[in-house]
Amino acid sequence: MKSLNLAALVVATSASSAAFATQYLTVEQAQQVMFPDATVFKDANLQLSGEQMQQVEKLSGLPARSVGWRVFAAYKSDTRLGYVVLDDVVGKFELISYAVAVNADASIKQIEILTYRESHGFEIKSPAWRKQFIGKTPASGLYVGNGIASISGATLSCTHVTDGVRRIAAIAQIMLKK
Template sequence: MITRRQTLQKLALGAPPLVWTAQAFAASFLSLEQAQRALLPQASEFVEQALEPDVAALKAAGLGVPAGYAPKAWLARTGEAFQGWVLLDRVVGKYELIDYAAGFNAQGQVSGVEVLVYRESHGAEIRTPAWRRQFEGRKGPSQIRFGDDIRNISGATLSCQHVTEGVQRLSALVQGLVKAREGR
C-alpha cells in the first residue's frame, strides 16, 4: 500500500516545479498629444503650465489626496484665444496605476476624460465612451461624485471610483485656475 507521504514525495520529485507568476498587463491607448487633441479639439497649442496643488485646501474640501500627488497641466489656446486646460494625472485602479487626462473648458467644465494607459488585468471598461461621457459638462467636485453623479461599472468598481475621485480633485484644481484667470 502506498502511503499519502509516498505519493506526495513522488509528485514532488517527479513533477515540474510550480511557479506562481503574476501576469503583467498594460495597454497604452493614447499619447498625451492625442488626448489633448481629443479633449480640446478647437485648441491649436498646448503650453505646459506650472501647477502646485494646494493639498491642504483639497483635504479641507473633503477630497482624499494621495501621497506624492503631482498632476500636470497644459493651457490650451488657439492663437491668443484661451480655450481651457488639459490635466494629466494617475490613480491606482485596484493594484496598478491608471494614467488619464481630463479636459476643462475656459469656464472650468469638464470637456472629457481620456484613459491613456491602463495596467490592470480587469476593468478596462472605464474606457468606454458611455462611461467617460458622464463627466462632460460637470463643474466642480460637488458635481463629480462616485455613485451619485458617476455610475459604477460592475467588475471595474475600484477603477471607476478612483478615476472619479481623481477627476474630482482635478476639477477642484481647475476651479482655482478659473478664479486666478478671472482675477487678472
Template sequence: MFPRLRVQRCRHSGHSTVIRACPAPLWLVLLFVLVGRAWSADPELSADPEQSGDRPSDAEIGEAHVYSTPDEAIREIFEGVAEVSRHRVGLTSDELARIRAETGANAPTDTLDVLCPRDGTGALLGYALVDEEVGKYRPITFLVGTRVDLAVEGVEVLVYRESRGGEVQKPRFLRQYRAKSADDPIRINKDILNIAGATLSVRALNLGVRRVLVSLELLEGRGELPTS
C-alpha cells in the same frame, strides 16, 4: 456573514433554564444572501490577495495598455487645437490640505503641469491635467480637459494597467464626466453610473477627476491659471 439567531428563554427546569434558538425571519436570510451575491459578482471587489498576504500573479494584475498620449487626448477633447503650452505651478500646504479635505485623498504631487490648448488665433480653449489614481493594484493614468469655466470638456484614459475594469476607457462611460464641476459629487449612484466588474476602477477615476477639478479651482482662486 449570516444573521444571528434569536435566543428565546422557554422555561425553567429546577435551577437550569432551557434555551431555544429561533431562526431569523426568512426575509432577513434572503437579504444577506442577495447582498453576498452582489458583492461577489464584481471581480474587483473580491478578496484582495495583497491584503491576505498572497502576492497576486502577473495575470491577475494585468499588463499595461497604452491608449493615448496627452497630446492626442487633448486634441480628441478640444476642437481646433493648434498648440499646447505648459504652465507649471506649485500647490501650497493649505491647498494640499484643502484637496485632502474635499476629496478624501492626498494629491500625488505638490507641482502641477497645467496644459493650455489654444486654437489657430491663440485663443485659450481650456485647461488639461494628467493625473493617476490606483485602481485595484496599479495606477490608472488619465487626462481631464476642462473649459475655461472649469467644467469638464472631456476625460481620456491614457494608460490602464489592470486585467479587469478596462471598460472605464470607453467613450460611453467617460461621457458621464462631461460638464461636471467641482460642485458635483462625482460619485457612484450619485451622478456616475457604475460598470459591473469595474467598480474599483470607476471609483479611482471619480476620485481623480474630482481632485483635478478641485486643484484647478484652487489655482484659479489665486490667479495662477492663464485667462487668455
C-alpha cells in the same frame, strides 16, 4: 526543484500582469482629441502651496496628494480654450493613466484613459461611462453612486478614477478658473 518552480511562477505571473497593459492614447493624441480646435499646447504645470492643498482637500473631500501637477494650456491662436491635466491613480493593483480636459470655467470638458494596466475593469474606457463627467464640478455629483455610475467588475477603477477627477476639478476651481 522547488526554486525552479517558484521562479517559473514568478516569471509567469509577471508576464501575465504586464500583458494586460494597453495604451490607448499618448498625451499628444489626448490633447488633440480633447481640444481639436487648439493650435498649440503650452506647459502650465502647477505647484500648489500648503494653503491651496488644504483648499483642494476641503473642496474635493480627498487628500490633495501632490504639490506638483502636470498641466497643459490649450490655445487657439491667443485664446486659451482650457487645460489638460494628467494624472495616475491605482485601479486595483496597477496604475491607470488618464487625462482630464478642463474648460475655462473650470468644469470638466472630457476625460480620456491613456493607459490601462489592470486585467479587469477596462470598461471605464467606454465613451458612455466617460461622458458622465462632462460639465461636472466638485460640487455637482462627482461621486460614484451620486452623479457617476459604477460598472460591475470595474468598481475600484470607477471609484479611483472618479476620485482623481474630483480632485482635479477642485484644483481647477482653485488654480485654473478664469
